[in-house]
Amino acid sequence: MSDSRIRKALGACALALLLTTSCAAQNGSVEEIESSTITQAAAVSEPKIEMTLPGTLAAGFQQFQASMKGHYGMAVVAVGGDDVVTFGDWTTGPAWSTMKVPLTIAAIRDSSANGGFAATAAITESDNAAADVLWAALGSGQEAASAVEAVLREGGDAKTVIPATRTRTDYSSFGQAEWTLNDQVRFASRLPCLNRVSTVVKLMEQIVPSHRWGLGAFNGAEFKGGWGPDTSGKYLVRQFGLISTARGQIAVALAAQPDSGTFSDGMAAMDKMAALISEHLGELASGKCSS
Template identity: 75%
Template sequence: MREVLFDSRWRRALGVGALALLLTTSCGSDDGANDATAETTTSITQAAAVSEPALTWTLPGTLAADFQELQGAMRGRYGMAIMPVGGQRMATFGNWTTGPAWSTMKVPLTIAAIRSDPANGGFAANAAITESDNAAADVLWQALGSPQKAAAAVETVLREGGATQTTVQATRVRAEHSAFGQTEWSLAEQVRFASRLPCLAQSATVMKLMEQIVPSHRWGLGVFPGAEFKGGWGPDTSGKYLVRQFGLIATPSGQIAVAFAAQPDSGAFSDGMNALDKMAALVSEHLGELSAGRCAA
C-alpha cells in the first residue's frame, strides 16, 4: 500500500470530483531535496498540462494552514517536520530549515559511545540525555577517541539514520561550545533520523533515556504521554537563542517522528520554548490526520 502522510478518511472528506484534484503537501519531500522550502501549504492541485501553472491554495483547518496562522502570529523563524517511523515521505512546515544541532546531537553521540563500549551507557549517558549535561556529553565524546574519530563515529550513526548530508564537526567552531553541538543539522535530516531511530542497532538504551527527560526540560513534545525526545538550545554570536527539539510520538498504529525549531526575533530562550509548546499543541490537535509507522520486520 502506498504510504501517505495524512489519513485517507480526511482526504476523502474533501469530496474531490471530476477535476481529479490531488491532495499534496507543497513542501513534502521524499528525498529532502526541497529542505529550503520557505513556505508550507497543504494544497489542492488541479490536474493540468505540464505547460500550465499549478493552481494551489491552503485548505482551512489543516495542519499546514494552522501552522501558517501560528507562524504569522509570532515574530521570528520557525520550522516543523513530521514523518512516520519506517516511512519515506515527510512534511515540512515554516521558514526555518537548518542550524546548529546544539544538544539534540547528544542522541547520536550517545548511541555511538554505547556502541564503542556498553559501559558508556551508564551515568554519563543518563546525564547527557535526561539532563542535557554538557560535561557528561564531553565524557562520551572523549571516550570515542580523537576528535576526528569521535566525529566519524557519530557521523556513522547519522548515516544509518538517513542523515546523509550532515557532517559532524571535529573541532570547535566557537571555543565556548562543543564541536558536535555546533554541527549544522537540518530540520529535514533530523526528522528523517528520528523516523529511523527506533530501527537502529543499540538505540534502545538511549530511547529509554529519552522517555525520562527531567521535568524542567519537558516542554514541546514533553506534553505527549510516553514521548521519546531530546531538546537543544543555545545562542548565536549575538546572544539570540535557537531552540530545537526532536523525538517520537506514540499512537495506536505506530510512531510519528517530529522535529521542531524556533528562532524568535526577541532572541529569548523562553519565547523559543513557548513556540515549541504551541507547535506541539498544534500537532496534538491534528494527530488524527497523520500517518504513523513501525520499523520493518
Template identity: 65%
Template sequence: MLHTMNNERRRHVRVALSALLGVVVLAVAGCGTEPKSARSSVTTTAPVAADPGSDQGTFSIALPGSLAADFTELQQGFRGSAGLAIMPVGGKKMVTFGNWSSGPAWSTIKVPLAIAALRNSAAYSSYASAAITASDNGAADTLWASLGSGADAAQAVEGVLREGGDSRTTVPATRTRADASVYGQAEWTLADQVRFASQLPCIPQSERVVGLMQQIIASHHWGLGAFGSAEFKGGWGPDPAGKYLVRQFGLIDSPAGRIAIAIAAQPDSGSFSDGTAMLDKMATLISGHLSELGGGHCP
C-alpha cells in the same frame, strides 16, 4: 489566440481541481501504508514542503481546519522563525512547515553521540544517561572523548546518522566556536533530523538511548514533553549575537503508529523562554491533529 488561451486556462483549472479532490487530507496522513495513488507530495500554503529531494509534483493547497492551515495561522502570530517536520517511523515521506529549516544541532546531537559511545563501551552508561536526560555537557564531552580523536569521534557520530538515513549531515572534528561544544555546532537541517528520528528506533543498539529519551528531566519538558509517551531530546543555544535557537526532536504516538517530529524556533527577541513557548504552541497544535497523521513502525 484568445480561444486557445481560454482553453489553456480551463485545462489548468481542471488539473488544479483534480488535485484538490484527490487530496482530501494532509499528505502526511497517508505516509504509512497509503495506496500508491495517494502518495503525491503536497505543498500547502503553510508553507508545507515535500521531502527535499523528492521528484514528486507539488500543489498549493491549504484545507481549512487541516494541520497545514492551522500552522499558517499559528505562525502568523509568532514573532520569529519556526519550523516543523513530520515523518512516520519507518516511513519514506515527510512534510515540513514553516520558515526555519536549518541551524546548529546543539544538544540534539547528543542522541547519535550517545549511541556511538555506548556501542564503543557500555562503561559509559552513566555519562550517556546524564547527557540525554539532563543534557549534561560535561558528560557529553566525556562520551565524545571516549571515541578517540576529534576526527574519529566525528566519524563515529556521522556513522550513526548515516544508519538513520541522514546522508548529508557532517559533524565537525574541531571546535568552531570557543563558547560551544565541537559536536553541538554540527549544522543539522530539520528535514535531515526528522528523517533520522524516523529511523532512530530501528537502528541497532539504539534501545538504551531511546529509553533515556523517555526520562528527560522535568525542567526540559517543554515542547514534545507535553506528550506523555514521547521519547525526545532538546537542544538550545545562542548565536554569536546572543539570540537563542531552541529545537527538539523525538517520537510520539498516534492512532496509526509512531511519528517522528522535529521542531525549532528562533524568536526575534532572542529569548530562550520565548523559544520554548513557541515550541509549546507547536506541540499543542500537533496534539489537536494526531488523527490526521499517518504513523508507522520499524520494519
C-alpha cells in the same frame, strides 16, 4: 468557449489535489505504515492555483507563523517512512544538544561502560560535561566525529558533518554541527529501528521535568531538545523525537528562532507547535519497526 474561459473553468473545478504522506518499508524494517492526508492543494498549469484547506495542520501552521515574529520550522514523517512533510521557513542551523542522541549511541556502542551515569545525564538532563565525557571516550576529535557521523549515516542522514574540533570555543564541536530539519527528522524516523539504541531511546522518555516543554506534552514521547545562542546572543531552540499513536509512531523535528532572541519565547513557540500536532494527530502517517 474562449481559451481564457476554459482556463477559468478548469481552475474553478480543480479545487483540491490531495497531498498525502505514505511510507514504504525500508530494508524490511517496517511492518505497518499508515497513510493519511496532511493538506490539500490545487494546481493547474494556467493559471497556477495553490491553496491550503482550512482545518488542516498546514493551515494551522500558517496561522501560527503569521502570529509570530521570527523563523519557525516543523517536519514530520512516519517511522520508517520516506515522505517528509515540512512547514515553515526555518530549515537548518546548529544541532545544539539534539546531537547528544547520536553521540550517546556511538559511545555506548563503543563500550557498554559508557551507558551509565554519563549517558543518563547527557540525555535526560542535557548535561554538557557528561556529553564531553562521552565524546572523549570515543578517542581523538576526528575519531569521535567519525563515530557520530556513522550513527547518522545508519539512520538515513547522508549529509551531516560533525566538526572534529570546536568552531566556537565555549561550545561543543558536535553541538555546532549544521543539522537540517529534514535530515534530523529522517534520522528520527529510523532511530527506533536501529541496532543497539534501546538504552538511549528509553532515556529519551525520561527527560527531566524542567525540559519537558514542546514534545514533552505528549504522553510517552521519546525526544531530545537542544538550544543555544548565536554569536549575537539570540537563541535557537530545537527538539526532535517520536510520538506514539494507536497506529504506530510519528517522527517530528521542530525549530524556533524568535526575533526576540529569548529562550523563553523559543520554548513558548515549541509548546504552540506541539499543540498544533496534537490537534491534527489523525492527519499524520505513522509506522512501526519490525520486531
